[in-house]
Amino acid sequence: EVQLVESGGGLVQPGGSLRLSCAASGFTFSSYWMSWVRQAPGKGLEWVANIKQDGSEKYYVDSVKGRFTISRDNAKNSLYLQMNSLRAEDTAVYYCARGDYLRAFDYWGQGTLVTVSS
């Protein structure tokens, strides 16, 4: 059974940093693109970042470029999102998702809430 479990969310002050993790199981992690998607309270879904199977390609939505870094450790079956210079508008539930070439984002984690507030 495919499972994605996020952790690392919490309350952080504006300008602060946070590192999210996503533990994957039930599939060959190193064979899939992985993604982060966020959802601000009461709002829609927003794609944040993608990372290729071997980590050699990374892509970001414009609003987080230069502040967020996506990474992965295939030996640990884990995906990460390092978030720096956080802003109030980064407040959201952050989901990790498995990216399939054909089937888009076919599995999602349960999400972890990040709140940026003083």
Place this chain on the structure above:
Amino acid sequence: DIQMTQSPSTLSASVGDRVTITCRASQSISSWLAWYQQKPGKAPKLLIYKASSLESGVPSRFSGSGSGTEFTLTISSLQPDDFATYYCQQYNSYFSVTFGQGTKLEIK
């Protein structure tokens, strides 16, 4: 960047109704379109991929169609479990993925 526009934003319908949600892309995305269902407090669930392919385990009352810039999600006979928010998503390339703004399907 490719923009995705869904309509309507809110849809009121009754159990047994046939409903259609539309998604338009700002440029051609071939058939690289997915549909997701999301219920409050839950992660999105993949329903349709490649515009018209039904994800395993999804009831056959859900169907998708379209290509290029115009796409539709149809629910042939609404069931109580279908009242949720629906999102389209283009995945034409890995360097830019975008979602529609969502359609909330409410009970009339």
